[in-house]
Amino acid sequence: WPNWLPLSFRHADGDWFDLGDVEVLEFRQALDVRCGTLRRTVRFRDGRGRESALEVRRIVSMADCHQAAIEWTLTAENWSGPIEIRTALDGTVRNEGVARYRALNGWHLEPLATGCIGEDGIELSVRTNQSRLTMAQAARTRVFPAEAERERRTVEAPGWIAQIIACECRKQQPLRVEKSVAVYTSRDRAISEPVIESRSTIARDSSFAELLERHSIAWAHLWDRCDIGLGGNDNAQFVLRLHVFHLLQTTSMSTIDLDVGVPSRGLHGEAYRGHIFWDEMFIFPLLNLRIPEVTRALLMYRYRRLPEARWAARAEGYRGAMYPWQSGSNGREESQVLHLNPRSGRWVPDNTYRQRHVNATIAYNVWQYYEATGDAEFLSFYGAEMIVEIARFWASIAHHNPQRDRYEIHGVVGPDEFHTKYPGTEELGLKNNAYTNIMASWVLHCAGAALDRLGRDRRRELFEELALSDEETASWEEIGRKLFVPFHGEGIISQFEGFGDLEEFDWDGYRRKHGDIQRLDRILEAEGDTVNRYQASKQADVLMLFFLFSSAELAEVFERMGYPWTPETIPKNVQYYLHRTSHGSTLSRVVHSWVLARSDRERSWGFFERALASDVADIQGGTTAEGIHLGAMAGTVDLVQRGYTGLETRDDVLWFNPCLPEPLREVHLRIRYRGHWVDVEVTQERLRVRFDETWPRTARVGFRHEIHTVAAGETLEIALSPEC
């Protein structure tokens, strides 16, 4: 029973209700994702033979972002008598959701005050002990029928307050309790201070039914915008909707006006301590094309932390802005420098903070937002500055190698966290991680494109503010073209320079010995070995490129960099790395499904189904309890939205290139493209794209290599061949 709506009861002669103390006759728990409501029904018999039914509905309002409510109905089936209901506000909660963190201090709230508000209200205020945010809660609890209530008394302890409501319960007559809670923090906007606002919200309080009504409408509208219809696969449809639900729980209208990022384990997961990594990259494609105001707000989260990123670059001797791999409230680096291997019990130095590629993610996300929305004002005011400062960082971290006449980036870690340095060396990081270098090249080119879109005046402003020169921007293009990409074998992109020289790993042997080898790094460390020695990846590192870019765009990037690109580049590399990955990351399956979408549709579907299961089946064996895997959830949604449809917003054209796996008969999307709604229907046989009536001019829709023009209200229909 979550802590911010605590509500319980006891018989006058008994203990507070505990599911463990009664005989459970029936138990049903249902999360209604359509209207964001958690329902629990439990029928039970106690030691004295009293049978009761309890029905509970609870919501955290999507319409009134400061409110939550619970409706609790107790029916005495075969008894009558006095009971006591306890309705509390609890500020004594601790973070105990992750077993291996429990030895650390999980106490984050200092109690400030408790008190009563009128007859039926209680309030609590606490302060976070590091960031010193004040949070105030006020609750109002009402009993129906009102005559059932006999008396209320208040019980208080530091950081905790409750009302005990003595009620008379009559056989077969449901006793209904409505409790609503208002919560404000000192960071909220449009407030005087949190205690006053939570009190006044409760004083103006609506009934549970009214709150539920507004909440349900808000959810209905979110679904209108965000649902993705899958024909012919009920299980996938079901899980996909659960994923969309969790994405929207994490970031939606309610978070637009908060200064928040996308935490990799959602809002309720305690793993990674709420840190912000790069997961927004996976949720952006959905939100850009549905609720671009949300992605704008998420980009502003990054923009506000640009000064800190500039400082971080400067502190390391670089120019521009270097965003941290893990960050929190003030945008500084928060990555751990030691990591506990639960297998060996050893604290191991952790070097994964050197994932500078997060900077490319941020630039990529700005550009994707711009391509999807056409929001030139955002690009001009904020976006271009971020892209430029990141390009500048890449230009300064790259150094010229005169032997190769190529630029190189050393000392970094790629998305694959198994590889953090070369075996047998002390130096941290790797040389020329292919993903990093190619992304950096893309950013360096993108910065020029972004500056070109600004118009003369804003461009001049930015040049003066950032002390830019034409020479410097020209050097970015030059460095971008000449970044080094390592290859080995026949056209295999080396994950990093020297990857091909590492030992092959004995996958079969270890699988036989250990079963689950997702966390190979921990297994090897416990054995006194290191995964750095092997061609073994935790997650698809090189393959991320095929996930982020279409084949057409990658061909352009490779051409610009002067490296060969053939139709075999993708399948060959996919093949190579698929056999050298432990899938220690939930994201890995999404990427593998994606990259196989065109070459091996059956296997792609298999990876997709495994990725769908990440959290509903907790396939990592226990990590779901530590929080959902937001990136993987978002990835599965995006796999349907963009992977299987080939949807792409590039160069002012809305591209498609559908290729549905066999079990997927149909995908139906409604996307918001450049301020207007577009209906997209993909089946095995055809693609249909319809622009709404408000579309102001002809739209450009690309299918493979052709560009079609479509007018407002028109439908473009294209027949598909079965081979994609």
Add this chain to the structure above:
Amino acid sequence: WPNWLPLSFRHADGDWFDLGDVEVLEFRQALDVRCGTLRRTVRFRDGRGRESALEVRRIVSMADCHQAAIEWTLTAENWSGPIEIRTALDGTVRNEGVARYRALNGWHLEPLATGCIGEDGIELSVRTNQSRLTMAQAARTRVFPAEAERERRTVEAPGWIAQIIACECRKQQPLRVEKSVAVYTSRDRAISEPVIESRSTIARDSSFAELLERHSIAWAHLWDRCDIGLGGNDNAQFVLRLHVFHLLQTTSMSTIDLDVGVPSRGLHGEAYRGHIFWDEMFIFPLLNLRIPEVTRALLMYRYRRLPEARWAARAEGYRGAMYPWQSGSNGREESQVLHLNPRSGRWVPDNTYRQRHVNATIAYNVWQYYEATGDAEFLSFYGAEMIVEIARFWASIAHHNPQRDRYEIHGVVGPDEFHTKYPGTEELGLKNNAYTNIMASWVLHCAGAALDRLGRDRRRELFEELALSDEETASWEEIGRKLFVPFHGEGIISQFEGFGDLEEFDWDGYRRKHGDIQRLDRILEAEGDTVNRYQASKQADVLMLFFLFSSAELAEVFERMGYPWTPETIPKNVQYYLHRTSHGSTLSRVVHSWVLARSDRERSWGFFERALASDVADIQGGTTAEGIHLGAMAGTVDLVQRGYTGLETRDDVLWFNPCLPEPLREVHLRIRYRGHWVDVEVTQERLRVRFDETWPRTARVGFRHEIHTVAAGETLEIALSPEC
């Protein structure tokens, strides 16, 4: 010497420097508005014949919004010897800027902590005693040449900390002190908590020269965007720039990410206690066409307070949203209900909160922003909802009068605060204030237009969220058409119903007797009379209409409402009300200048010059010390920008209709219209409009009744006749 950069010195044998204790040989104070720098130079001789020169430059950074800095240079002209410099942070400040508030509690800061940071830093944190915001400051003070410094010691008191720096001062050798201060509050974004952030900013501190450089670039860019060139009138140009400077000090890039409105006395004025009225209406036209991100942020300030405005409407039995006349942090009504007449010493009941017209202002501002920027996403996501909820309020406060078959609005006060009820009655407010009813009619029509622009899907969402029906929206159009407007005499719009029946006021007699009769209300109240009895206005109430709308647009509004509109309507009403206004409001002169711009250019220029003088000459005799008059400042700027040029953004057309007063030879503007820069040059002889190269399609430019199309990079030139 303002309190957040306190810095002083003394001779080893003397008291802390006080301008009153020395013989001042030279004193010069200059505010450099071009780069936002305050400079003071003072040369003085003390009782012992020591002559010294002190030069001080101070900035509050426009580039680094958390930083301020001071550079302080002392030159011992004819002496050498030890001195002590005191550098403090002072949290004991009180609000004492307004004499008549001094009997009230002016103490708002509770001390929290003081401390040292390293060798040369001090810090202070305080908490506001009502809103419980934490504010932390950290300061770093350095002496140049460093060898001059002998010793530092720290002195502390509750809410106050200082370092005393013992220095050796050498004859003719300037001793330079740089002090920089960082300030953070608990409401800031992208922070951990204020103390940590202010410390870390100071630790990373730049030199005064570096801070000044960034600050100067930021100001240069603000001027690039916001300067208005006036040919042929240096004094007007000078004061106009001072006004633009103050507008930008109050709201600019630095305030975009704060949740702040436009306080009528700027940020440093204590009069009206920082309350938000309707002054944003006057600053919007400048910012919409220069830095629309700022107006977007100011509209978001209102949007965040929409729930409170809904509550206020509901509490009074209305529907929709009723924004308050005066408001603060949480958007509730903050108007005084008693008002002190300093003349009589009496506390008089104050009914001016019934200025419901502020709601029309907000809807009007949303629409103006949309017309200037074309920001459809803002209109869809936020703007339309505000307009609709305000329309709904107007529809519900209006009641049908079957005798007239007209809708009426009773119990309100118009912009003219002299009239708050009918003489001899108890009932509060007036019937059918013309300004209010016509604005309400405009809003009720505008709501339909806004809904039409949303597209089917968003329109449906909004209908469901707000429980709207087609019947309800149709009723708005109906009510808007049938709102009653009172007239008297021959085509005189009555300020409110019955205004024409009030007694004429003896203007000449009272002017002879009292001289300045701007605050006629106070004079009459002190005499036991009331201004409610007379046809006497504090400010142009009816005339505001001619300020907000072009004659063309008003003709449309009147036609829709079924009232006559003739070419004489404006001059006749201007004539009537000009003689019945005391100019008790600084805004009044702006409006009068505006409405005379076409009919009496000489008088218009006279009013303009008086309005320009409002604050530089403190024409109300002392109110400038209580804070600048932001609305009047903005109004003078807008008078040049829109009044004399006839610039209007309406129905997707950029309109002009220039008419410069004779002393004004030329006006040069650069405006940002729909995401692109447009150069506008108006002289007595011609109008020139040039669209920049990035303009994507042909623009529509209206001149009087004709619409011209202009392509990117083209210049439209129109010859003007001397009669306008």
